[in-house]
Amino acid sequence: MNAEDSKKSLDKRMSLKEAISRFVFDGCSIAFSGMGGEQVVAPTYEIIRQGQKDMTLMGDSPCECADYLVGTGQLKRVEVAWLAFAVAGVSPNYRRAVEKGIPRKIDVREFSNYTMGLRFLAGAMGLPFMTTKSLIGSSIEKYNDMIKVIEDPYGGQKVAVVPAAIPDVAIVHVNRADKLGNAQFLGFSSNAENIARAAKRAIITCEEIVSTDKIKENPTFTTVPQYIVDAVVEVPYCSHPWNMCYAYAYDIPFHMEMMAEIETEDGFKRWMDKWAFGCKDHEQYCDKVGWSRLRKLTQVEKKFCICNC
Amino acid sequence: MSGHQEEYAEDYTLQELLVVAASREVNDKEVVFVGVGIPCLGALVAKLTHAPNAILVVESGCIGATPYRLTLGIGDNACVENAICVTSLWRAFSDQQRGYFDLGMLGGAQVDKYGNLNSTAIFGNGDYYTPSARLPGSGGANDIAVSAKRTLVMMNQQKRRFLEKVDFVTSPGYLDGPGSRERNGYPGGGPAVIISNMAIFRFDKQTKEAYLDSVHPGITAEGVAREVSWDLKVSPNLKTTMPPTKKETEIIRILDSEKIYTGGGLKGLTFDNYMNMLDSSYEKLREMFK
Numbered sequence: 001m002n003a004e005d006s007k008k009s010l011d012k013r014m015s016l017k018e019a020i021s022r023f024v025f026d027g028c029s030i031a032f033s034g035m036g037g038e039q040v041v042a043p044t045y046e047i048i049r050q051g052q053k054d055m056t057l058m059g060d061s062p063c064e065c066a067d068y069l070v071g072t073g074q075l076k077r078v079e080v081a082w083l084a085f086a087v088a089g090v091s092p093n094y095r096r097a098v099e100k101g102i103p104r105k106i107d108v109r110e111f112s113n114y115t116m117g118l119r120f121l122a123g124a125m126g127l128p129f130m131t132t133k134s135l136i137g138s139s140i141e142k143y144n145d146m147i148k149v150i151e152d153p154y155g156g157q158k159v160a161v162v163p164a165a166i167p168d169v170a171i172v173h174v175n176r177a178d179k180l181g182n183a184q185f186l187g188f189s190s191n192a193e194n195i196a197r198a199a200k201r202a203i204i205t206c207e208e209i210v211s212t213d214k215i216k217e218n219p220t221f222t223t224v225p226q227y228i229v230d231a232v233v234e235v236p237y238c239s240h241p242w243n244m245c246y247a248y249a250y251d252i253p254f255h256m257e258m259m260a261e262i263e264t265e266d267g268f269k270r271w272m273d274k275w276a277f278g279c280k281d282h283e284q285y286c287d288k289v290g291w292s293r294l295r296k297l298t299q300v301e302k303k304f305c306i307c308n309c
Numbered sequence: 310m311s312g313h314q315e316e317y318a319e320d321y322t323l324q325e326l327l328v329v330a331a332s333r334e335v336n337d338k339e340v341v342f343v344g345v346g347i348p349c350l351g352a353l354v355a356k357l358t359h360a361p362n363a364i365l366v367v368e369s370g371c372i373g374a375t376p377y378r379l380t381l382g383i384g385d386n387a388c389v390e391n392a393i394c395v396t397s398l399w400r401a402f403s404d405q406q407r408g409y410f411d412l413g414m415l416g417g418a419q420v421d422k423y424g425n426l427n428s429t430a431i432f433g434n435g436d437y438y439t440p441s442a443r444l445p446g447s448g449g450a451n452d453i454a455v456s457a458k459r460t461l462v463m464m465n466q467q468k469r470r471f472l473e474k475v476d477f478v479t480s481p482g483y484l485d486g487p488g489s490r491e492r493n494g495y496p497g498g499g500p501a502v503i504i505s506n507m508a509i510f511r512f513d514k515q516t517k518e519a520y521l522d523s524v525h526p527g528i529t530a531e532g533v534a535r536e537v538s539w540d541l542k543v544s545p546n547l548k549t550t551m552p553p554t555k556k557e558t559e560i561i562r563i564l565d566s567e568k569i570y571t572g573g574g575l576k577g578l579t580f581d582n583y584m585n586m587l588d589s590s591y592e593k594l595r596e597m598f599k
Contacts, residue, residue: 035369035398036384060398061368061448082448086382087345088575090445098430098443110429113368113449114406117399133406134452137484137493139429139477143437157494187389188369190398243386249587250381253580293580300587304377304390 006201006230011179013209016282019231020046023201028168029056031120031199032065035113035190036086037243037250039063042235043171043205045285048072048276058165060116060191063242065171067091070106071268077107079146079165081116088255092262102265110140111147115162117191122164123198131159170199172224173238175246177206178214181229184221186307187245196224205235207247218309237286237294246307248297254289315554323506324571325561326525327463328354329553330504331414334461338362339411342453345382346570348414348463350561353380357560357597366410368449370396377594378587379565402449406456408496413457415450415500418442419475420464422518422539423489424482424500426454427475437477447479454480459501466505471537483517508533509550513542523548563593 006012014022024030024047032040044065054076057066061082069075070083071093084091096102111119118130135141136149136158148161172192177183183204185192196202204224209232215222241258243250262268279285286294318325324347331351335341337360343349349365356363356375364373369384373393380387389395404410417426428450433441454460462482464470482500483489490499499517503510509523520542521533526549534541553561565571567578567586 034384036367036382036388037369037386038384080446082446084445086384087569095443099440110446112447112451113398114402114452117397117402121399133494133496134455136455136495137489138451138479138481139437140447140451140479143477159494187386188371188384188395188397190369190384193397194399243381243384245386245389250385251580252381252575253578253583256575256578296584300584301386303588303591305386 007227012181012229012232013179014231014233016043016046016205016233016235019203019233020050023169023203023230024050024052025168026053027055028052029058031058031165031167031170031195032062033170033172033190033192033195034063034239034242035061035188037239038173038188038190038245039239039242040065040171040173040205041240041242042238042282042285043203044068045276045279045282047074048272058116058119058167060113067093068272070094070097071103071262072272073103075106076104077109079109079111079116081111081113085255085259088252089259093268096265109144109146111135111144111162112140115160116165117194119162119165120191120194120198122162123166124194127164129161129163131161133159135160135162165198167195167199169201169203170195171203171205172196173205173235173244174223175206175244176208176210176214177204177232178210178212179232180212180226181224181232182212182215182222182226183224183229184215184218185223185245186221189223193223196228201230202228203231203233204229205233205238207236207238207244209234235282238282240289240294246305247301248294249301251293251297315556317552318555318558321553321558322571323525325553325558326550327504327506328561328571329557330509330550331461331463332358332557334502335360335363335412340364340366340409342366342405342410342413342457344414344416345380348416348461349380350564350570352414353564354557354560358557364393366401368398368401370398370401372396372401375598377598378590379569402452405452406496408458410456411458413453413460413497414463415453415460415480416463417450417479418444419470419472420462420503421472421475421482423484423486424462424503424512424519425475425478425484426450426462426480426482427477429477429479432476450480454482454497455495456497459498462500462503464503464505466507466533466536468536468538471539473539483512486517487515507536518542520544521547523550525550526552560597563590563597566590
């Protein structure tokens with residue numbers, strides 16, 4: 001099936017397994033949505049189960065989707081602004097790879113959050129590059145030959161130029177979508193609108209699949225319209241242990257447990273055995289975390305942020 | 310500045326002092342690009358004291374939140390809570406590049422006398438490609454350093470962190486000194502202050518070099534100079550950092566009741582304690598923000 005066919009499908013629903021096996025391939029470039037919270041965790045575990053190799057990750061500030069895939073040796077290159085686990089801690093697999101070449105050396109091209117955002121914007125606009133005042137004169141510019149500094153052709157000052165990012169596939173997690181792929185965020189969307197648009201294929205995962213009538217009630221929430229989308233997958237608690245706005249709170253105690261375990265190479269393997277290979281799919285992952293724990297994270301969130309739309 | 314006429318706290322921790330030092334850099338009605346941890350707590354304390362109309366922005370694209378809980382990151386749900394605008398990352402950063410943001414908050418592993426920051430890699434005996442310690446990288450720090458009207462830097466005071474020159478300039482301060490920012494066409498004004506666990510530094514208007522402006526209670530200028538690698542200049546009007554007021558410490562202890570940022574961190578935080586923390590903060594903070 002070519003890209004046009006899947007984007008024009010009137011029912012794009014499929015399982016996570018199917019979406020990943022159809023659109024994520026050896027040697028592909030891949031991008032994920034999320035910033036701080038709203039990370040794309042469940043699809044990361046599925047990619048680990050399926051084992052696609054030699055991929056390039058393009059991202060702003062990825063967490064599990066970068067650090068885990070570096071740890072499993074599935075990434076050969078990252079083009080990122082930052083790579084860690086935020087308040088929970090640094091990224092042990094990334095450190096092992098860069099400092100010691102474990103499990104393999106990776107090629108790192110660094111940008112900043114804004115300029116990665118501009119790279120996706122250029123990709124989403126069908127333009128070759130975007131200009132910015134950021135990066136000029138820093139060591140980021142010095143060590144990355146993808147960043148060029150040019151003179152403003154209309155006179156005077158320097159501007160930096162960053163190339164469009166056009167990943168082979170993007171995985172974007174939203175609150176809700178319909179079967180056509182109209183995808184709505186209720187909270188922040190970070191760079192998701194442009195990550196989905198820039199990519200050749202876009203997989204939408206959502207907390208809930210809703211009717212198109214429901215989408216039409218609040219069309220301003222639609223960040224990604226259907227013609228961009230190739231697959232729609234319902235994945236509740238997709239971001240766990242991260243938070244999802246208007247859905248569930250951050251499970252930071254779980255994250256601290258994870259951080260303590262993946263500190264060592266052996267610990268990381270144990271964590272993968274338990275949570276990636278030890279679960280057939282995301283449903284089993286949720287079973288293992290415990291539905292009562294997940295429900296508590298949803299319940300507590302309702303106290304703070306309710307969306308009646 | 311707050312607290313001049315107020316009663317100072319007698320028992321407070323160093324972290325609480327740092328929170329209020331950050332808080333006092335925030336003026337009312339300013340647009341502030343906040344990170345996580347102590348500077349973010351500082352911005353919230355400012356909002357609850359002398360700067361009620363400050364607008365806090367985070368990188369995920371959330372603008373003007375008033376969360377009734379501790380913010381656990383720049384993409385935590387707390388960032389959308391009672392926000393005035395929720396938009397994209399590239400849009401928030403574009404607003405900053407356009408000149409709308411007054412203050413940005415930064416941290417790093419190394420800083421130098423011109424306020425350049427390194428949060429990318431400690432070279433040690435290696436280099437950028439094989440560093441002795443790989444750090445997370447810029448995130449939005451480079452963009453904030455370039456474009457915010459002024460920046461606040463938070464650092465741990467150690468000789469190996471306060472350097473003549475950083476290994477890697479992730480976030481430019483004044484680069485090589487006077488005129489550097491202008492030559493590179495940066496829209497923002499550069500670093501205004503460095504707050505460390507020992508002292509507060511500001512920047513000389515002519516030389517652009519960081520000098521010692523204030524020492525925290527119990528710390529001497531000599532003690533600070535020992536933890537700085539360059540020949541540190543000291544302000545002729547060297548001050549002692551004002552301690553937190555009673556009200557400020559009270560606010561901090563409500564905002565960070567489990568001492569995640571102002572105490573032992575996250576280790577030992579159980580799921581049940583965490584749920585209780587969220588539960589109880591809602592009522593208390595809603596009351597405080599009234």
